[in-house]
Structure formats: structure tokens, C-alpha cells
Amino acid sequence: MNTDRGDAILSVVLDVIGECDGTFTPRQVVSAARPLISPAPTLGEVEGVFQILEVPALNGVVAVGRGIYRAGATTEVVAARLSRLAAAAQDFEDDDGPPLIEYADDRY
Numbered sequence: 001m002n003t004d005r006g007d008a009i010l011s012v013v014l015d016v017i018g019e020c021d022g023t024f025t026p027r028q029v030v031s032a033a034r035p036l037i038s039p040a041p042t043l044g045e046v047e048g049v050f051q052i053l054e055v056p057a058l059n060g061v062v063a064v065g066r067g068i069y070r071a072g073a074t075t076e077v078v079a080a081r082l083s084r085l086a087a088a089a090q091d092f093e094d095d096d097g098p099p100l101i102e103y104a105d106d107r108y
Helices: 003-019 026-036 043-053 075-094
Strands: 061-065 068-071
Touching (some): 003 026, 003 043, 026 043
8 A cells, every 4th residue: 555545544434433422443434534535445544544543642442342443532632642642753764963872881
């Protein structure tokens, strides 16, 4: 999957989840996303997005049962968290500073 498609699927999944009341499954999200993106996302693609959104640092979806989820944080909060992660990754990539371990602690 190329980056543009991945970004589009993430965006559509977030939109669909933002409109859901109660619980939902990845299959329901695939069905709801079908008219919003072409070609429609596969179940595997949606499940991959759920795996990312389920990370506690994002809290985009919360598993409430086997394959059943509810929305976690709002779409706006998840987007802000993703933006901060992207900025941190960019800062790390651009960093020419000292190594992460500046000295060895040999007290032990």
C-alpha cells in the first residue's frame, strides 16, 4: 500500500468512526467506507488502521470484545496526537545533536 492510499484510508476510517454511536466492527467500517474511497478499503487495511488507533498513546479505538470496538478519543484529539508523533519523528530525523547516551554510568 502506498503512503497516499494509507493516508486516505486512515482519514476515511477516522471519519466513519467519528460518526459511529456505540460499538462497531472492522467489517462495518469497511461497509461504511466503501462509498467514500475508491477502491474500497479491504478488511485487512481497516484492521491495520485499527491496530494503529488502538495504541494507548493514540486511543482512537478501544476493544470491548473480540473484534468489537468503540470510539476512544475524538477524531480531533487523535489527529493532534498523530501530528505530534509525526513532528517528533521529523525532529528525530533532523537531529544532528549528541548521541542519546552521553556517558556511561559505571557505578554498578
